[in-house]
Amino acid sequence: MYSKHTELFGILGYPLGHTLSPWIHNTLFQLSGYDGVYLVFENKRWNEIGLRPLLELGVRGVSVTIPFKEWAYSQANIVCKASQTMGSSNTLLFREGIEAVNTDGTGAVRSILEANPDLLDPNQEKQILVLGSGGSAKGIIFSIAESLQKKAKLGKIQRKVKILARNEFATKEILNSLGNPEWLGVTTNEKSLEEAENYDLVIHTTPVGMKGFGGKPILNSDFFTKKHTLFDIVYNPLETDLVKQAKKKKAEIIPGYHMLLYQGIRQFELFTNIQTKQKWIRKVESLLLKQLKNRN
Template sequence: MVLRLGLIGHPISHSLSPWIHNEFLKIANIQGEYKLYHGKPEELSDVLKHLREIEIDGFNVTVPYKQTIMDYIDELDPEAEQLGAVNTVVNENGKWKGYSTDGEGYVRSIQRPFPQLLNRDTSILLLGAGGAARGIYRALMKEQLKQVDIANRSIEKAKLFLNMQLGNSKSAVLSYNEAEKQLMNYDLIIQTTSVGMKPAVDEQIISLENVKKDAVVSDIVYQPITTALHQEALSRGAKIHHGHAMLLYQAQLAFEKWTGIDIDAEHLVEKLENQLRGE
């Protein structure tokens, strides 16, 4: 039997998900396929009807359907429900169940290279309050951390995050100006906006003038692999964490939900980087 997997979104022709999941299928020694199911918004219901007909085993969902898909599935994982977004659908005996693996994928991706980083003395600054930031914030709230602050252009959007507070970590909402001034307070700075993405590679959401020397600066943008923010971080003696690692680990979690297999993905980080560079 061939495991049928895929991705819906628009546009998706340059997606790296087929490459990642084909690597996972090889490692797991599973016969399967991971196909791209393109569809403009007006074609979405036909695409999903087709996926029901072929009894697809599971699929990923990307921009712009992470919210819309919720109208088409049978059951929502409570975390995906709280986030209001789904990036992974599992066919459980004919019923489609929706999950979000972005946030937990991020946490796994940072814990691999920095296993001691997330602890009760850690202060984190999240730059941005979009969909990706919501997932990351929700996942960080499950760790026991000292402080997880959010800075965003639209302050009102950031304030909504405070409704997701769980556990004991404290949170405050800041402007980018305020964040720049108190940057030395943070052990981990996570850039989640689209600023700095190709082609605007010289753009940077904030200056890192006040960053702590041994802090980690993480940017979830992966086109380019090393962003302007990363470069400034390195020049100031900070450590860096790349966005493609998150891409890999959110996929690893999706694959685990479809197959029950926990792939050791660490050795694929560099291979994925080469794919992104077109090597």
């Protein structure tokens, strides 16, 4: 049921034929009793059209996906620190002006913390291996940095984060954007394999393994043991080849769709100023998993 008081939200991007965001947000509106509806704004020319049509329609906020995250950031007059550091945003709020927020990294960090808080304990000497240096890697590493800094005793982070990526320029960009902290560094495939026992968490951020996307994983499958946890942020298919290889070695797995779930929950909270209840999260996760299984 919609009325003249119903608030409009949506997702902005192209293509959007397979987006699952409406399932997340419209379910949360229903469960919370919030008078809102979440629509799909699909167009390949948003950077030419601009935001005026949405503002005139009275839209209150949008999720932003590829290829418009950098453009979305440039449209805002208020930006969060994560957006500023990354130069991209996945959320726009239309309030007093246009506010840009990035919830990708916070969604990833929450996925990890829900699985095992020790994996982001800054006082442990185990290391985190991040595969890739694109926008997702940047956002996740920024949020990991925030999480580690908050919990570090005497401000000293023992836990190291290493980036394994093919794009050296993008890797240097991540290091520079975070001020080249001593806990953040770069590694190679060979070196990471030699030092495999030093790592307890591997985060795969590249599109390799995604449905319709070819290529080989950066990391050698011999890396994994039962002492590792793999978080592959690809969620379609539900299990990538990398995940299957890690499972064979008895590694723990954090499902990729958890990042989609938790970044969407954070967006819902920003849209509505409502704190999400645990029972709502369980309901949305169940629906999300059902949808993904139907599509696999």
